[in-house]
Amino acid sequence: MSSTRDHLGRPVVAVTGIGLVTPLGVGVAENWAALTAGRSGIRRITRFPTAHMKTTIAGQVDLPEEAGRAMPPSSPERVERMGTIAAEEALAAAGLGGDRFPGPLFLGMPPVEVEWPQRLELARRAQGNTGGAVRYPDLIAAAEGRQDLFEGFLYGGIAERMADRFGTEGAPISLTTACATGASSIQLGIEAIQRGEATAALCIGAEGSVQPEALIRFSLLSALSTRNEEPTRASRPFDKAREGFVMSEGAAALVLESLEGARARGAEVLGLVLGAGERADSFHRTRSNPDGGAIIGAMRAAIADAGLAPAEIDYVNAHGTGTPENDKMETLGMLAVFGEGATPPISSNKSMIGHTLSAAGAVEAAFSLLTIRHGVIPPTINHETPDPAIPLDVVPNVAREARVRRVLSNSFGFGGQNVCLVLGAAE
Amino acid sequence: MTQPAAPQEVWITGIGLVSSLGEGPAPHLAALAAPPAPVLDEAGFAPFPIHPLPALNLDAQIPKRGDQRQMEPWQRLGTYAAGLALDGAAARALVGDMHLLVAAGGGERDAALDEQVCAAIAGLPPAEAAVRLNEMLASGLRPTLFLAQLSNLLAGNVSIVHGVTGSSRTFMGEEAAGADAVRIAALRLAEGRGGIALAGGAYVAGRWDMLLAYSGAAGVLWRGPGSVPAAERQARGGGMVLGSGGAFLVLETAAYARARGTPGIARLTTIAATASRRRDADTALAAARRLAAPLLPRLAPGYAVVSAGTGIAAPHAAEQEFLAWLRDGGAAQGAVATTGDHIGHTVEAAFPASLALAALLVQAGRAPQALVSGFGMWRGEALALVEPIPESEA
Numbered sequence: 071m072s073s074t075r076d077h078l079g080r081p082v083v084a085v086t087g088i089g090l091v092t093p094l095g096v097g098v099a100e101n102w103a104a105l106t107a108g109r110s111g112i113r114r115i116t117r118f119p120t121a122h123m124k125t126t127i128a129g130q131v132d133l134p135e136e137a138g139r140a141m142p143p144s145s146p147e148r149v150e151r152m153g154t155i156a157a158e159e160a161l162a163a164a165g166l167g168g169d170r171f172p173g174p175l176f177l178g179m180p181p182v183e184v185e186w187p188q189r190l191e192l193a194r195r196a197q198g199n200t201g202g203a204v205r206y207p208d209l210i211a212a213a214e215g216r217q218d219l220f221e222g223f224l225y226g227g228i229a230e231r232m233a234d235r236f237g238t239e240g241a242p243i244s245l246t247t248a249c250a251t252g253a254s255s256i257q258l259g260i261e262a263i264q265r266g267e268a269t270a271a272l273c274i275g276a277e278g279s280v281q282p283e284a285l286i287r288f289s290l291l292s293a294l295s296t297r298n299e300e301p302t303r304a305s306r307p308f309d310k311a312r313e314g315f316v317m318s319e320g321a322a323a324l325v326l327e328s329l330e331g332a333r334a335r336g337a338e339v340l341g342l343v344l345g346a347g348e349r350a351d352s353f354h355r356t357r358s359n360p361d362g363g364a365i366i367g368a369m370r371a372a373i374a375d376a377g378l379a380p381a382e383i384d385y386v387n388a389h390g391t392g393t394p395e396n397d398k399m400e401t402l403g404m405l406a407v408f409g410e411g412a413t414p415p416i417s418s419n420k421s422m423i424g425h426t427l428s429a430a431g432a433v434e435a436a437f438s439l440l441t442i443r444h445g446v447i448p449p450t451i452n453h454e455t456p457d458p459a460i461p462l463d464v465v466p467n468v469a470r471e472a473r474v475r476r477v478l479s480n481s482f483g484f485g486g487q488n489v490c491l492v493l494g495a496a497e
Numbered sequence: 498m499t500q501p502a503a504p505q506e507v508w509i510t511g512i513g514l515v516s517s518l519g520e521g522p523a524p525h526l527a528a529l530a531a532p533p534a535p536v537l538d539e540a541g542f543a544p545f546p547i548h549p550l551p552a553l554n555l556d557a558q559i560p561k562r563g564d565q566r567q568m569e570p571w572q573r574l575g576t577y578a579a580g581l582a583l584d585g586a587a588a589r590a591l592v593g594d595m596h597l598l599v600a601a602g603g604g605e606r607d608a609a610l611d612e613q614v615c616a617a618i619a620g621l622p623p624a625e626a627a628v629r630l631n632e633m634l635a636s637g638l639r640p641t642l643f644l645a646q647l648s649n650l651l652a653g654n655v656s657i658v659h660g661v662t663g664s665s666r667t668f669m670g671e672e673a674a675g676a677d678a679v680r681i682a683a684l685r686l687a688e689g690r691g692g693i694a695l696a697g698g699a700y701v702a703g704r705w706d707m708l709l710a711y712s713g714a715a716g717v718l719w720r721g722p723g724s725v726p727a728a729e730r731q732a733r734g735g736g737m738v739l740g741s742g743g744a745f746l747v748l749e750t751a752a753y754a755r756a757r758g759t760p761g762i763a764r765l766t767t768i769a770a771t772a773s774r775r776r777d778a779d780t781a782l783a784a785a786r787r788l789a790a791p792l793l794p795r796l797a798p799g800y801a802v803v804s805a806g807t808g809i810a811a812p813h814a815a816e817q818e819f820l821a822w823l824r825d826g827g828a829a830q831g832a833v834a835t836t837g838d839h840i841g842h843t844v845e846a847a848f849p850a851s852l853a854l855a856a857l858l859v860q861a862g863r864a865p866q867a868l869v870s871g872f873g874m875w876r877g878e879a880l881a882l883v884e885p886i887p888e889s890e891a
Contacts, residue, residue: 183606213709230670283638290638
């Protein structure tokens with residue numbers, strides 16, 4: 071039986087519950103089957119009209135309750151709903167369902183603001199039958215008595231309601247580090263357990279931003295694929311013809327516990343979180359420093375935090391967004407950290423589910439753990455024309471059986487926030 | 498959760514504070530001693546009074562005009578205050594390995610565009626409105642505005658402008674985010690994960706988009722004269738007067754500060770936070786009492802209290818009961834200052850700003866200790882205790 075302390079004398083952190091919601095389906099089993107079959111979850115947007123949009127495709131999770139609703143669920147509602155579904159699955163797997171979770175909640179999520187359906191509803195009330203100008207003070211007058219708007223669009227509202235539902239301890243923390251958010255939420259959980267502040271943590275990454283304004287904003291940054299006619303072929307990480315990421319949504323939840331605590335209560339250990347590393351970049355708001363310093367630093371820091379050498383990593387779950395810039399920089403990082411000719415296989419599940427943004431780091435940690443458990447590396451689909459500038463084994467198009475004991479999961483965000491996790495086998 | 502016994506002592510060694518009163522420690526310390534008339538804008542966002550931003554010499558902290566253009570006032574204010582903190586700690590050379598924890602809401606929306614869109618499409622049939630919305634947003638939104646709105650891009654700008662790159666985390670969640678940003682920074686230092694961190698937040702009060710978000714709930718925003726202090730507002734139904742402010746703290750382990758010969762401003766003895774459900778027996782008062790229990794034996798007669806509270810009726814009443822309970826339970830309480838009465842309620846920045854004031858009070862020798870109490874507008878209770886750094890230790 072392995073030690074319950076790591077190489078730095080810290081409690082070893084175990085994963086005892088995993089929950090997943092992505093455009094590929096609800097639940098771990100459905101997701102893993104689709105992912106290893108190389109299926110794409112990207113399709114034309116049906117949630118709202120896409121006229122005047124350059125990008126008209128996305129990964130979408132249709133919530134059962136949204137059919138027939140006059141006003142679509144807001145992004146925070148979607149985040150809460152999908153985060154809750156994922157958390158319920160993870161807690162059930164861990165045998166910790168119920169209303170008293172023995173640790174804190176860390177919720178990685180997108181920023182919150184009042185959205186167009188709400189704003190327009192207020193504007194209609196303000197206009198009455200007269201039409202014409204609507205100023206913010208008019209909207210405010212029309213919002214009187216709307217406690218639901220206040221609570222629905224507080225930044226801390228979602229985590230508070232989830233903390234209430236699951237009975238987590240202390241103040242829930244809502245966080246954002248852009249595309250690294252989900253990984254940051256897991257990192258906060260690891261640290262709380264390692265420092266002995268808690269014996270368990272509920273870590274969630276959730277995203278629900280497939281709505282008109284968010285799509286247009288990303289589009290205006292020229293970040294999105296416009297391969298609208300072939301939605302399932304649009305997300306093509308590491309392919310020579312890649313031209314942007316595909317927006318998506320979903321959630322993943324991990325129940326973390328000290329290995330000691332998990333064993334003491336007889337819980338099944340699904341895997342270990344061996345280490346985490348982070349590094350911020352000061353170069354540019356949307357681009358990495360061309361020297362790759364922060365990416366390389368975060369990857370190395372995670373591997374060192376796990377007490378490992380690069381050669382002990384069997385597989386890398388890529389950030390792999392499919393933007394020309396990211397995949398180039400990630401390749402640079404791979405070559406620097408592992409050395410030319412010594413890079414382990416790397417694949418991007420974003421080729422199938424798209425970029426779930428705030429959820430991505432948590433979704434990918436979950437897939438990394440499943441990769442270890444099942445001994446199958448999910449593929450990078452849509453890899454048709456290799457990019458000579460990317461001399462990596464990207465597990466093209468077809469899943470591969472392999473003995474995988476340790477995975478490095480990369481998350482790199484706008485704003486220069488880079489977080490990497492190392493996941494390991496249970497024994 | 499209360500901070501566990503920490504092997505490493507944590508000091509506050511730098512303060513970056515900006516409010517309607519001005520910038521730096523001096524105007525704020527002066528206000529605590531002899532409160533001047535608060536600086537208010539009663540008309541611009543009527544019926545809500547706000548404390549406006551002071552004029553800032555942005556070039557002093559954000560030298561590249563290109564960087565300034567990439568931001569809106571909220572990110573500029575935060576980046577500016579973060580720079581003041583780095584200067585205050587003389588820590589410019591240490592930014593490469595410095596941790597960064599930011600408490601953030603979001604950046605400014607284009608309010609004029611919002612109003613144009615509302616006027617143009619609110620009366621249209623839904624399908625037509627949806628198409629027109631796309632058209633107006635696709636042609637009307639400035640591409641760079643998205644980055645100015647993103648919550649984590651205040652931290653991103655602090656990294657870009659000041660070079661802080663050890664790590665970067667952004668917490669959201671109103672007042673609680675401010676307390677947790679400092680708390681997690683202090684915990685990481687205390688357990689030996691690095692020697693120095695920068696933590697704080699910023700809030701711009703003069704924003705219609707945020708006023709809309711808060712205005713729906715009864716009793717959250719105060720609609721009377723902005724100069725009415727929290728205690729009096731409480732008696733008249735309560736409500737918060739929002740303030741524009743930025744507050745960042747440089748935190749260091751004592752060992753790190755000593756090694757580089759930094760005297761330090763105050764010791765951050767404790768910081769703890771929780772969130773009660775504020776219903777049934779799970780009250781804010783009970784939660785704050787639990788946080789305070791380990792502190793009670795430590796409180797020295799004459800300790801000051803700096804309240805980060807809102808003036809909203811229920812949390813304000815809970816805080817008053819809590820402070821009374823403290824008075825009944827132990828050491829004689831000294832002066833109680835309410836940060837919001839001087840600079841307005843700065844939401845995510847409220848706890849860091851109050852902690853900054855507390856640190857300045859003990860550094861100035863005006864109190865043997867200072868206790869910061871925070872009761873959030875909707876959720877979140879937090880406490881911190883700061884103490885002077887004895888000269889022999891510094």
